[in-house]
Each structure stands twice: as C-alpha cells, then as structure tokens.
Amino acid sequence: MFTISSSPHIRDKESVSSIMWWVVISLLPAGITGIWFFGLKAFYIMVACILSAVISEFLLEKFVLKRKVIIFDGSAVVTGLLLAYNVSVGLPLWMAVLGSAFAIAIGKMAFGGIGRNIFNPALVGRAFLVASFPAAMTRFYMPFQKELISTATPLAIIKEGGRAVVSYRDLFLGIRGGCIGETSVLALLVGAGILLWRRYISLRIPLSYIGTVAIMTWIFGPNKFFAGDWLFHILSGGLFLGAFFMATDMVTSPISKRGQIVFGIGCGIITSVIRLWGGYPEGVSYSILMMNGLVPLIDAYITPRRLGERIGK
Numbered sequence: 001m002f003t004i005s006s007s008p009h010i011r012d013k014e015s016v017s018s019i020m021w022w023v024v025i026s027l028l029p030a031g032i033t034g035i036w037f038f039g040l041k042a043f044y045i046m047v048a049c050i051l052s053a054v055i056s057e058f059l060l061e062k063f064v065l066k067r068k069v070i071i072f073d074g075s076a077v078v079t080g081l082l083l084a085y086n087v088s089v090g091l092p093l094w095m096a097v098l099g100s101a102f103a104i105a106i107g108k109m110a111f112g113g114i115g116r117n118i119f120n121p122a123l124v125g126r127a128f129l130v131a132s133f134p135a136a137m138t139r140f141y142m143p144f145q146k147e148l149i150s151t152a153t154p155l156a157i158i159k160e161g162g163r164a165v166v167s168y169r170d171l172f173l174g175i176r177g178g179c180i181g182e183t184s185v186l187a188l189l190v191g192a193g194i195l196l197w198r199r200y201i202s203l204r205i206p207l208s209y210i211g212t213v214a215i216m217t218w219i220f221g222p223n224k225f226f227a228g229d230w231l232f233h234i235l236s237g238g239l240f241l242g243a244f245f246m247a248t249d250m251v252t253s254p255i256s257k258r259g260q261i262v263f264g265i266g267c268g269i270i271t272s273v274i275r276l277w278g279g280y281p282e283g284v285s286y287s288i289l290m291m292n293g294l295v296p297l298i299d300a301y302i303t304p305r306r307l308g309e310r311i312g313k
Helices: 016-038 040-064 075-085 093-105 121-132 154-159 168-173 185-197 204-219 230-235 239-245 257-277 284-301
Strands: none
Touching: 016 040, 016 075, 016 185, 016 239, 040 075, 040 093, 075 093, 075 121, 093 121, 121 284, 154 230, 168 185, 168 230, 185 239, 204 230, 204 239, 204 257, 230 239, 239 257, 239 284, 257 284
16 A cells, blocks of 8 residues: 655654754753853753743743643753853843743744744844843853853953963863853763764754854964964854854754755854954854845755756756
C-alpha cells in the first residue's frame, strides 16, 4: 500500500519540544560559568527571564490568542535564557522581566508564535532593553567580585581609544567584563558541540560569521591595513554566543546552504562595521537582527535549482 500525501515527504521522529530542550541543555555550560563568574545574581536574572517568558506566552495563548497552550515545548525557556545571557549581571530584575515579556509578546507572538517570527525574539528583547535602559545595559562587571564593581568591556576600552590589558587566555576562559552568558568562549564551544552532535546546526553560519569578522578586523587595523588584532575581536564580546546560538536559529536563518553562508558573511560585515567605525563597541545583536530581516530575500534569490530547471528560462 502506498500513502499519498502532500509535502514534506521526508519525516523525522524529532519534535520541536525535544529540539528546544536539547538547546537548553547546550546552553547550560555557559549558564553555569556565568553563575560561577558573577554569583547568584546571574542565576536570579536567568530565573526571572525564563519565568517572565513562560508566563507571558501562557497569558497570550490562553487569554489573547485563545488557542492551545504550548509553553512546555521549551521555546519560551530558550528565549528567556538567551535574553538572560545577553544582559549584564547588574541589570535590575524588573528590567529583565520586562525585556523577556517584550521578547515573547513582540518578538514572537505578534508574528503568530513559534515558527512564524521574523526576528530572533531574545535579540528583540535585548534591543528593546538597550533602547529603553541604555545605562543599565552598558554597565558591566568583572568576574569573581564580592561586590559589583563596574568596568568597561575590552571592546569598549578599544572603542574609546584605550588599550585593553587582557590576555587571550582570559578572553577564551571568560575572565573579563561582559554579559552573563557571553564571556566564556570555552563554555560556549562545549554547548555548540552538543548542537553539532545533535545535528541541529551546521558550521556554515558560525564559521562564515566568525571568519568574516576575523578577516575584516585584521585588514582594517587601528593604525594600518593588515595589522588588526583579529584574535582579540573574535574572542571579545558576544560573537561566539551570537554565531552559534542565535544566528543559527532555524526559524530566522536561511534554509539553503549557500544562503546560510551569505547570511553569516552579512552578519560578520555588519558586526565589523559597527565595531570598527560605529558609535557602539559591539555589533553582534544588531547584525543578526538586520540579517534576519533579509532572510526572505536571501531565500528567494539563493535557492537550489529544481531538477531539470534551465538557467534563464
């Protein structure tokens, strides 16, 4: 007997819920190191963001959209956790709650819910917080401090014309100022390894993204061409968090292999332009959001040709 049905014809036992919870697991190494570096306040922010995201989605599905509640699929947890990783440990809890609710309401549910959003919801929430509370969102702290003592991030020091006295080792391990979940490249690579092992992501977007930033920051050095500290740039800021965990979002990234490479290169170019010549020391969040908006165009023009299709026909 043959089954006649509409596409897709290739199916998998993997569910949205299982994918989301595996993403949560992959984010745990960065979360654990964030708590270790910055203390229990980091944990409280994570809990606040997650609860706000889950409750906001529940209320919107139950009372506004009046449809089946699917908060247990893990997608709201991922959004809340990613937003927590993108804020400073000094952010007041009420701001974290507000940003997470905005991420769900405007970044996700306003477009119809999971699978329909154009932009990465966590980055929408972060952009909202930066625009609304710039002082709180740009005040960072060093790890292992008994009391929160503000410091500038390495990228901010370079942007202001200073010299960031920090070793590549400390940048890789995460012993520097920054957002809760972005500082430890090592922890992020462990989590990325889990996603690669589960085949939820490929290396096309991360490598093209990080590689483009490396090339551009090497070419356009502060004093002369081909003399930039590219290793400093790729280890600083939130590049690895963005490249592996947000730019690779299945919903807001291109579907074709070539399109994913174009997407990664575009993110890298915008990030580098903002870092090198813009007024903001970091450019990861805005680069991904801008490229999210171009995904429909990328998918329309960079798609595999159908079998038998002739060029120019």
